[in-house]
Amino acid sequence: MGCPLADVLTDNIHDALEEVPxxxxxxxxxxxxxxxxxxxxxRYARIALGIR
Structure with missing residues (x-):
């Protein structure tokens, strides 16, 4: 079980947090x-993405 974007997610989160002193x-x-x-x-995320 897993996510094909797991590495991308963790890398992006890590990179964003590195910018916070x-x-x-x-x-x-x-x-x-x-x-x-x-x-x-x-509710707002669903509306923004067009998900019912």
Whole structure:
């Protein structure tokens, strides 16, 4: 189980956090349980992406 973009996600998060001077240590952990679904999206995110 996994995500084909897991490396891209962790790299992008790490790179963004490196830009924050107050952040000294960065450890990004992806979790697979509970599984993410669109049910976890906010109403506004659903509207922005055209998801019902």
């Amino acid at each position: 107050e952040v000294k240590n960065i450890e990004v952990k992806l979790v697979w349980y509970p599984a993410w679904t669109t049910d976890k999206m906010s």
